[in-house]
Amino acid sequence: MDFYKNEPQTLLAVDCVILGFNGESLEILLVKRGIAPERNKWSLMGGFVYEDESPEKAASRVLKKLTNLEDLYMENCGIFGEPGREERRVVSIVYFALIDATQYRHILSEEYEAKWFPLDKHPKLIFDHEDMISTAKHTLRTKAALYPILFELLPEKFTIPQIASLYECVYNIDLDKRNFSRKLLSSGLLIKLNEKDKENSRKGAFFYRLNMDIYKEKIMSFLRYLPSWSVDE
Amino acid sequence: MDFYKNEPQTLLAVDCVILGFNGESLEILLVKRGIAPERNKWSLMGGFVYEDESPEKAASRVLKKLTNLEDLYMENCGIFGEPGREERRVVSIVYFALIDATQYRHILSEEYEAKWFPLDKHPKLIFDHEDMISTAKHTLRTKAALYPILFELLPEKFTIPQIASLYECVYNIDLDKRNFSRKLLSSGLLIKLNEKDKENSRKGAFFYRLNMDIYKEKIMSFLRYLPSWSVDE
DNA sequence: TCAAAAGTGTTCTACCTACACCCATGG
């Protein structure tokens, strides 16, 4: 049978806020748009959702097409569907993706003109893409407050000073690295390696890697107004 | 100009997980589906997104059509777009809505056969609607841990025991009401009224109402690994 | 040997938890 025959159809797109950490600050990957309208202007990487794929799948596909990377951390962070947001009616689902530092300067597809920009200083973007970045930032902050997802931005081996400066720049704050280090170590999330990073200091900071078992289980939230033991599920 | 002429179009729908609190437990509002396919089976209230409205607007419209209520607390909590989720390809955006207790037994539109069911004991639903409820539950818990949104489920005047039992049933836990009460009062969120609720106990519990100024500002999250003062924005 | 960054120890404080106990009231 052919249901919903008279219902309106819509152009459905995805746009990706692609974030990376260069060790000092957050950057965002933008592309020069290849199609009209607004051709040759900077924008988020995006694309239309095909009929045989989910929006999430479309976002992965689009991301892979640009970066050649798969299995990135990705999360929906908003839907932009105001009727007037583009010349034609397009509803866009926004995802943010976190790219880890080892793959940071990866081979971008030659097909696109893409470039990393400082997150807080990038060119003007088309349509409502700047709003999309704002919601992505907000979602990232909220999410990172409850779940240890910022590790997705770090290489497999990382030091505590590294992740501290990542937190500093996501939240735009100044951390007491001494207390931060202890808090993090007490979480059980990290496994110490017998190796130091001598690049960035005389003494050198130990490398750690994630304890994946614990990482996956750390789906605990702080429950305001609730006792802290009350986390089930 | 006519852009995107050859791009695929999609049926875009919204589905609403409508939650209410009867003073004892959470309930969900379901409807008997009026159109094929799956006509006459229980489902979430939903509808297609029109060409001249945003998905959010569509959700409000659909919600109002069923309940005659406007300006409910509503939030996106997922997108369901796997190709095989319905007979025909439909991408559905899920919203959850919280209905406050005073409007709880409101006049449902006569157009629909709608009924409140206990959230943890409702009939089988069509398609992936049960998964939608799961993600809504999860989003509600996460959200309510960071923001005081559960007040949306209570009437304008409410007692602390009332909200305590609401928290108990959202998180499926047993609270120490004495400590809960103090914690809540110290938040500055509540304004005490000179009136007691004598319905539910001999002594009677004082009514409170929300301090809206503080309620709106309480967009603070607990930032794991971060000092608590580090909340900006 | 000095500067700089990594990391440890220690104190102070705030808050959370548990629980004893008091309060108000209707039957």
Added chain:
DNA sequence: CCATGGGTGTAGGTAGAACACTTTTGA
């Protein structure tokens, strides 16, 4: 006058914030 649920007082513990201090190393 007592059972019931609302609410306060308080003590002990835990965790965060602040910061002095030690460690490691290259220049």
